[in-house]
Amino acid sequence: xxxxxxxxxxxxxxxxxxxxxxxxxxxxxxxxxxxxxxxxxxxxxxxxxxxxxxxxxxxxxxxxxxxxxxxxxxxxxxxxxxxxxxxxxxxxxxxxxxxxxxxxxxxxxxxxxxxxxxxxxxxxxxxxxxxxxxxxxxxxxxxxxxxxxxxxxxxxxxxxxxxxxxxxxxxxxxxxxxxxxxxxxxxxxxxxxxxxxxxxxxxxxxxxxxxxxxxxxxxxxxxxxxxxxxxxxxxxxxxxxxxxxxxxxxxxxxxxxxxxxxxxxxxxxxxxxxxxxxxxxxxxxxxxxxxx
Numbered sequence: 001x002x003x004x005x006x007x008x009x010x011x012x013x014x015x016x017x018x019x020x021x022x023x024x025x026x027x028x029x030x031x032x033x034x035x036x037x038x039x040x041x042x043x044x045x046x047x048x049x050x051x052x053x054x055x056x057x058x059x060x061x062x063x064x065x066x067x068x069x070x071x072x073x074x075x076x077x078x079x080x081x082x083x084x085x086x087x088x089x090x091x092x093x094x095x096x097x098x099x100x101x102x103x104x105x106x107x108x109x110x111x112x113x114x115x116x117x118x119x120x121x122x123x124x125x126x127x128x129x130x131x132x133x134x135x136x137x138x139x140x141x142x143x144x145x146x147x148x149x150x151x152x153x154x155x156x157x158x159x160x161x162x163x164x165x166x167x168x169x170x171x172x173x174x175x176x177x178x179x180x181x182x183x184x185x186x187x188x189x190x191x192x193x194x195x196x197x198x199x200x201x202x203x204x205x206x207x208x209x210x211x212x213x214x215x216x217x218x219x220x221x222x223x224x225x226x227x228x229x230x231x232x233x234x235x236x237x238x239x240x241x242x243x244x245x246x247x248x249x250x251x252x253x254x255x256x257x258x259x260x261x262x263x264x265x266x267x268x269x270x271x272x273x274x275x276x277x278x279x280x281x282x283x284x285x286x287x288x289x290x291x292x
Contacts (some may be wrong), residue, residue, distance in 0.1 A: 003082050006020065006021055007019040009161075009205065012142050013140065015063065015065045015066070015140075016063060017062070018061065019061050020059060022058070022088075024226065026056055026057070029050045029053050030094070031121035032093050032094030032212065032243070032244055032251070033049075033091045036217065038085075039073045039077070043084070046074075049117070050117065051113045051114070060088075062135040063113035068152070088220075091240070092243075092244070094210075096127075097185060098126070099123055100127065102124045102182060103131065103185045104183050105126065105151075105189075106131075106187070106188040106190070106198050107169075108190030109136070109190055110190070114142050115133065115147055116146050119131050122124050129151045130153045131155070132156075132157065133157070134168065135156075138163030141163060169198065173186070179206075183205075185208045185210070186202050186207050186247075188210070198247070202248075209247040210244045211244065212242075212244050213229055213243050213255065214253060215228070216236070220240075222239055231250050232249040
């Protein structure tokens, strides 16, 4: 079976981790790269980061948060099922500084799944890695243990104070700067508004900051143009030139507007799917009652 799911587990509410057989991607993939997958024949194509690779087993790990019909369909799959299409590795790999640097990886929400491979690669190259992981509540925090295993220090923040420090990831980052820590590089992954303010925090201090952007993607080859972002006043294509760009030059406001373009259509698609599901359940119940 191609693209077989060998393991699936719930990380948090509506957030699943999948380990999938994909030997060629496991061998060639690098930190920062992603895959584009399709769950079923009529389904749409969505990008997801390669959160982990096991070259010996020939598997990759992805993490998906249910936000619409496609991710709902994906998260309904179980071990033994298969992904219809899985293309990758796509995008440019993270440029990893070689040895002796202090790197801060700032993640929020589902973005913590991207911190895991980033921190792994940074540490393997001999750098000091500090990870700041943010979540709204303790129950929504994902992959803390995995990130701790590859980091020198991990700071956890929650919006409601239910775990770690109460507050935002930017406050924790500003705290490190105020302590006089020499940060050679920062990389941020998470909600666009979070990345915007992480970059605003580092910019006055001249700290090189990369943002892993999450625009809409369709083909993953730069042909459709859906993934375009503005960096330094120029149009860039995240699927082939990114997904990481200089955060101090990125137009985050434009990115947020573009991500909101199709939300009404996404909501209607999910509503139609849920309606069809309810109709099918009702039909199944009627057939079951008839056959009694």
